[in-house]
Amino acid sequence: MALDATFFALVGLILFFVLLAYLKVPGMVGKSLDERADNIRNELAEAKRLREEAQQLLAEYQRKRKEAEAEAAQIIAAAEREAAMLTEEARQKTEEFVARRNALSEQKIKQAEADAIGAVRAAAVDLAIAAAESVIAKKTDAATRNSLFKDSVGTVQSKLN
Numbered sequence: 001m002a003l004d005a006t007f008f009a010l011v012g013l014i015l016f017f018v019l020l021a022y023l024k025v026p027g028m029v030g031k032s033l034d035e036r037a038d039n040i041r042n043e044l045a046e047a048k049r050l051r052e053e054a055q056q057l058l059a060e061y062q063r064k065r066k067e068a069e070a071e072a073a074q075i076i077a078a079a080e081r082e083a084a085m086l087t088e089e090a091r092q093k094t095e096e097f098v099a100r101r102n103a104l105s106e107q108k109i110k111q112a113e114a115d116a117i118g119a120v121r122a123a124a125v126d127l128a129i130a131a132a133e134s135v136i137a138k139k140t141d142a143a144t145r146n147s148l149f150k151d152s153v154g155t156v157q158s159k160l161n
Helices: 005-022 025-139 142-160
Strands: none
Touching (some): 005 025
16 A cells, blocks of 8 residues: 555544544534524524514504594694684674674664754744744834733743742
8 A cells, every 4th residue: 555645635634533523623613503593593582572662662653643643633623613613703793793883873873863853943943933033023013022022921931930
């Protein structure tokens, strides 16, 4: 048997495997792989836990968003109702104000009519008195005027007493 390079390569390979077995390299590699698998398993469990927390937070925020939307809708509805009430109240007050102003205007118009009628009557009475005075002055003499004056003064005195 010849000792050639192939033989020495085989011996070196066998020594390498023996050395690996002696140093317990396969156990260290297995232990390292087991540790790596445990780390990956722990990271996956942590990721799963974080995902569940994120889903819970998402569900909670969606619930809060829905509650906020419902509350906003209620606020809007209340504001619309209040605006409608204020509008109706303003309309009623405006109608009452217009009605009062119309009544006051009508009252002022009636008063102005009454004042005008009174003024016309007073003017007519003054005119009638002036005309009567003129007619009486033309048709009566001094004795008749003195007699009428005394009768009028007597009538006034009796009514005043």
